Amino acid sequence: NAGVTQTPKFRILKIGQSMTLQCTQDMNHNYMYWYRQDPGMGLKLIYYSVGAGITDKGEVPNGYNVSRSTTEDFPLRLELAAPSQTSVYFCASSYSLELAPETQYFGPGTRLTVL
């Protein structure tokens, strides 16, 4: 099993450009998440999804959009890139039942720089 895969690994964007960070998991997990990690900080949740067709905002959703058309894929869209979005982005997935949080498995991360 590949687990959670993310593409690209690195990307440099100019201010105002758009891009999509791809995330795919092959573990048939229902929950998927997008986090950002700023230098010296912990992870902050951007968006999450509890299943195909269902998404919701996390702690820091502004400037991002997501969709979940399949169980496997959970792309993160940046519409108008800003320097404040320079960060490392992690996708994660878990098989979680209500009130029974399970371990999240993380992808390798995407390092994004906005100049």
Added chain:
Amino acid sequence: AQKVTQAQTEISVVEKEDVTLDCVYETRDTTYYLFWYKQPPSGELVFLIRRNSFDEQNEISGRYSWNFQKSTSSFNFTITASQVVDSAVYFCALSEANSGGYQKVTFGTGTKLQVIP
């Protein structure tokens, strides 16, 4: 609101020393889960342990051990006989279900451990 505090920003130890990483959490839930993750210099996040709030038994896995104390809201992580490969950032995390049943996970800011040969 849930909160995780890792007061130690950076720790340096000499190889073979023991080291304890502290984690203090806040939650109003009676049911919650605690996690530790390791982030080596390569950047990926590696799961180490998951513990639920009803299980206060300490756990040992090789050189790693975890001490969970509900009375002090702490979930500390000890590495015995540290090795250079233990150099990484270690994150403690707390998970509780919100009113909608979503698994909300809060991460601490991490402790950077440097093991010097």
